[in-house]
Amino acid sequence: MAAKECCLTGFEWDGTPIGKEGKLANNDSYIVGDNADVAILVIADLFGWTFINERLLCDHYAEEADATVYMPDFFGGLVIAPEILRDIRRWNEFDLEKFHKDNDKHVRWPELLSCVQALRQKHKKIGVIGYCYGGWSSFQLGSSTHNPRLVDCISAGHPTWLTKEEMDNIGVPVQIVAPETDMAFTEELKRYANEVIPTKGVPYDYAFFPGVEHSFCTRGNPDDEKERLAMVRAKRVQVAWMKEWLHGDGKW
Structure with a gap:
């Protein structure tokens, strides 16, 4: 699968998000839920904070995991037209190489950090759910190099x-x-995760989804039974993980 195919394929879902737009630190954000104690930071894939699919996912997490959910813009205002998903002829409208350069880890890390610090001032427990681009950033927010810890748990989807x-x-x-x-x-990174993370002394859950591809969590086809069931299961396991570590006793 080529890079653009991996990044730009998928399906736009039906639904009406119920949250509101506001600010987290200095970042425009989609915000939903009203739990004063528990927050979930959602870090979107490259379709970003306005993408209806990920706003619907935020609504789901707010309700099912009983949290206030924040999904900030971490791409400097860049919005990819969701119509690109439905028309391969429009892929050249999006410069993937420029996106990578403009949103390099070193470029966006200060914003990620400031958003989490803002959440720490408001909430007692913080979880992170990151998709695609949000995968590396969730791991950096959950790093042992931060003392005290920045967040209480993370979940990284593809x-x-x-x-x-x-x-x-x-x-x-x-x-x-x-x-x-x-x-x-990749297969190499999957093997490494399953060999190394269990040695780190932290609770670890590896949820494997056969028969589906990168981006299925956020852009899967709801009319394909295998993808639909995978999307439902992914939401279920992520909600369970957030509930365990944000509403449980937090001990491990």
Whole structure:
């Protein structure tokens, strides 16, 4: 699967998001839910904070995991037209190489950090759910190099740009949602995760989804029974992970 095919294929879902737009730190954000104690930071894939699919996912997490959910813009205002999903002829409208340069880890890390610090001032418990681009960033937010911890748990769905070093440094309960086919979270990285993370002394959940591909969590086809069931299961396991570590006693 080529890079653009991996990043730009998928389906736009039906539904009406129920949240509102506001600010988290200095970032425009989609916000939904009203739990004063528990927050979930959702870090979107490259379709970003306005994408209806991920706003619907935020609504789901707010209700099912009983949290206030924030999904900030971490792409400097860039919005990809969702119509690109439905028309391969429009892929050249999007410069993937420029996107990578403009949203390099070093470029966006200060914003990620400031958003989490803002959440710490408001909420007692913080979880992170990151998709694709949000995979590496959730791991960096959950790193053992932060003292005190920045967040209480993370869940990474089909992570992109995730490195072995970032997995080495994990310091909070961590979940990985992994499709069978993924050019970003490769077989080598999957093996490394399952060999190394269990040695780090943190709770670890590896949820494997056969027969589906990268981006299924956020852009899967609801009319394809296998993809639909995988999407439902992915939401279910992520909600369970957030409830365990944000509403449980937090001990491990």
